[in-house]
Structure formats: structure tokens, C-alpha cells
Amino acid sequence: MKIIHLTYPVKENLIPSKIVLALGFFDGVHLGHQHLISVARDVAKKKSLPLAVMTFDRHPKEVYEKKANFAYIDSLDEKAFKMQQLGVDYLLVAAFTKKFSELNAQEFVDNVIVKLRPDTVVAGFDYTYGPKDVANMKNLPKFAQSRFNIIDVPKQTFDGKKIGSMEIKRAVRDGNMELAYELLGSHYVMSGTIGRGLRNGHKLGFPTANLVWKNKKVIPKIGVYATKTKIGGKWYDSMTSVGYNVTLNQSRRIYIESNLFGFNKEAYGQKMIIKWYKYTRGEIKFSGLQALKDQLKRDQKQIKAYFAKND
Known part of the structure; x- marks a missing residue:
């Protein structure tokens, strides 16, 4: 697996072919994330294309909400190890700067996603790329303008509840390592x-x-x-x-x-x-x-x- 650090504006032709691109922050690379990546990996195999995952170097809340004490499940090295185990070919780590955070939805699609030349974009049902009432998966086809295919992965649950990073952090802080294992898959x-x-x-x-x-x-x-x-x-x-x-x-x-x-x-x-x-x-x-x-x-x-x- 190759790790590529992205800065804005994104350079063209960073990867020498079209790709299947999975989007998300992927903190913990938990069971929900693993399912999403498996969906993307299956598409990549069918189309004989490399699988790329795009994440950020910090959580957007550190910038949007100025949360300097934001805590993570995985360090970047730990996240990268898990991605490699899942068969990811390229891990794209975008620098989430103040300038990057100010992109509107159309700019994000035109100047980030499209520059990466995706054949197909795979993201979770709740993925956002700006204000959630506009920059959401429901509106992504409008911004994409038929330049790439889109797969919207539905919510993954455990015991009737959404599998999410917040639930895993809570389990770790509570000392409930068995629940953390169930949600992380590791x-x-x-x-x-x-x-x-x-x-x-x-x-x-x-x-x-x-x-x-x-x-x-x-x-x-x-x-x-x-x-x-x-x-x-x-x-x-x-x-x-x-x-x-x-x-x-x-x-x-x-x-x-x-x-x-x-x-x-x-x-x-x-x-x-x-x-x-x-x-x-x-x-x-x-x-x-x-x-x-x-x-x-x-x-x-x-x-x-x-x-x-x-x-």
C-alpha cells in the first residue's frame, strides 16, 4: 500500500489510472468502515482498478469546532496498518487546513474528488463534505454531474445501534474492552x-x-x-x-x-x-x-x- 499526502489544491494524475475511491474519516477502521471498504474493494476487483481510501490528517472538528483536545481511536500509523490489512492500494491523507475547510460542496467535488479521477466513489450514508444540509450523500449526484458512479453504503448496526467511533470511544473510556472489540472487530x-x-x-x-x-x-x-x-x-x-x-x-x-x-x-x-x-x-x-x-x-x-x- 502506498500512502499519499494530499495538499490543496490537489495535483492531477497522482495515481496513474482511474480508481475506486472510498471516502470517510475512518477513525478506528471499525466494522462499519470495514464493510464500506469491502464494498469498494469488490467494485475495484470487478473493474480491475486500484482501491484508494481518502481520509484526513485530523478530524474536521479540530478545525470547525477548534477542539484541540480531540481524542482518536487510531493514530495515522495504526489506521494505515489496518487499511493495508484490508487490501487498500492507496491511502490518501488530505491535510485538513482552514482553507480546505472553507471549500463549498461543489468546490470539494470539482477540485478534490474529480482531480483524483475516480470511476466510482463509495461513502457511508452519513458522509458529508461541508454543511450537512447541503453537502450530503443525497445531493452528491447533483454535484458529481455524472462524472463518476456513486455507491451510498447504508448504516451498519450492532445490537440494534449504529456502529460508530463515538460508541467505541465511550466503551474504551468505560473500560468495556469487550464491547470495543465487538464494534472494532479487533x-x-x-x-x-x-x-x-x-x-x-x-x-x-x-x-x-x-x-x-x-x-x-x-x-x-x-x-x-x-x-x-x-x-x-x-x-x-x-x-x-x-x-x-x-x-x-x-x-x-x-x-x-x-x-x-x-x-x-x-x-x-x-x-x-x-x-x-x-x-x-x-x-x-x-x-x-x-x-x-x-x-x-x-x-x-x-x-x-x-x-x-x-x-
Whole structure:
């Protein structure tokens, strides 16, 4: 898969052929997104054309509503990995600038979509490209002027409710990793590098790898989780704490620390990926380090039993 970063005005002939173009922001690349991409992929195969997906480098709300603290399910790297797994040929990442946000519906179609030379455009029923009362899927044929085919993908549901990024974010923040999995079709992931901590886990006999992650990721609810953690190209069953280290009276910043079962090496600076499986308990302020150590032993036993049963 090739990643192409788009700036406005969009250059012509970025891709050497006509394409099937899927439109959306695709945060999480959840089951609804996967269905839409599969529809587009089927069309691309029938027409022997490459499949391109267009997204933005930031959510439009960051610009329209000036939401500087907007949180994401996926980083761009995580989104790109999922797109590659789905058979996407080109991931087009448009810079969503203030100028871009001011395009009207006809300008967006003429100067962005048409410049990409789509044979067919595939988008969800609620896709918008400007003010939603005008720039919606119902009106897209009028703006398209028969220059490309249009496929409007209907709403996808789970348990009677729309599958959406907001529902997934809520599940992650609530610690409901099972629901997040059901909606995403995969486990919630956080990736980054291993940073230096205070080595309190080492002192207790439970060494941890401290995740340094990119800002603006959705942070799971404070507590302890059954997770799998990848370091050095290998996955390990693990228990991961999200919290403030209240027993040790550390500063009010959130730490994400994984104790990997069967791993006890120095790996500072290496890439680290955490898959979140199950919330097991909340954060507790213990009377001392021995009480904390005893609880960590119970946590480890519980999480090992969980993976023995569910792997």
C-alpha cells in the first residue's frame, strides 16, 4: 500500500489510472468502515482498478469546532496498518487546513474528488463534505454531474445501534474492552515506545515497560487490564495498569505500564504495542508496598487464568 499526502489544491494524475475511491474519516477502521471498504474493494476487483481510501490528517472538528483536545481511536500509523490489512492500494491523507475547510460542496467535488479521477466513489450514508444540509450523500449526484458512479453504503448496526467511533470511544473510556472489540472487530490498540520510569515495578518484583504514546489517543479507564504486549517482534500476555501510582504519591499524570509475563529485559526506546482485552479492577491506594505487591500477585494469577481460558 502506498500512502499519499494530499495538499490543496490537489495535483492531477497522482495515481496513474482511474480508481475506486472510498471516502470517510475512518477513525478506528471499525466494522462499519470495514464493510464500506469491502464494498469498494469488490467494485475495484470487478473493474480491475486500484482501491484508494481518502481520509484526513485530523478530524474536521479540530478545525470547525477548534477542539484541540480531540481524542482518536487510531493514530495515522495504526489506521494505515489496518487499511493495508484490508487490501487498500492507496491511502490518501488530505491535510485538513482552514482553507480546505472553507471549500463549498461543489468546490470539494470539482477540485478534490474529480482531480483524483475516480470511476466510482463509495461513502457511508452519513458522509458529508461541508454543511450537512447541503453537502450530503443525497445531493452528491447533483454535484458529481455524472462524472463518476456513486455507491451510498447504508448504516451498519450492532445490537440494534449504529456502529460508530463515538460508541467505541465511550466503551474504551468505560473500560468495556469487550464491547470495543465487538464494534472494532479487533482489540483496541495503543502503540508507542518504551520510556524510562521510576523502576518501582522492578523493586516489587513486577518489572514494567512504560508506554510513551502519541497525544490525542483515547485513554482507557483508570485500572488494571488483561492485555497482550508486543516488544521486539513478539507478543506476550501481560497485565497493564492505567493510573496515577497513588500508593507511591506520584504526580497527577497518567502512566500506562505493562508487566509482560516471561519478559524481563531492558528495552528502552523500542517500539511497544498494547492490545487491550479485559478490565480486571480499578485503581486502589494501598497501605504500603507489601500490600501492593500482594495485590499484583493476585492480578497476575487472575490474568494468567483469563488467558489460559480465552486463548
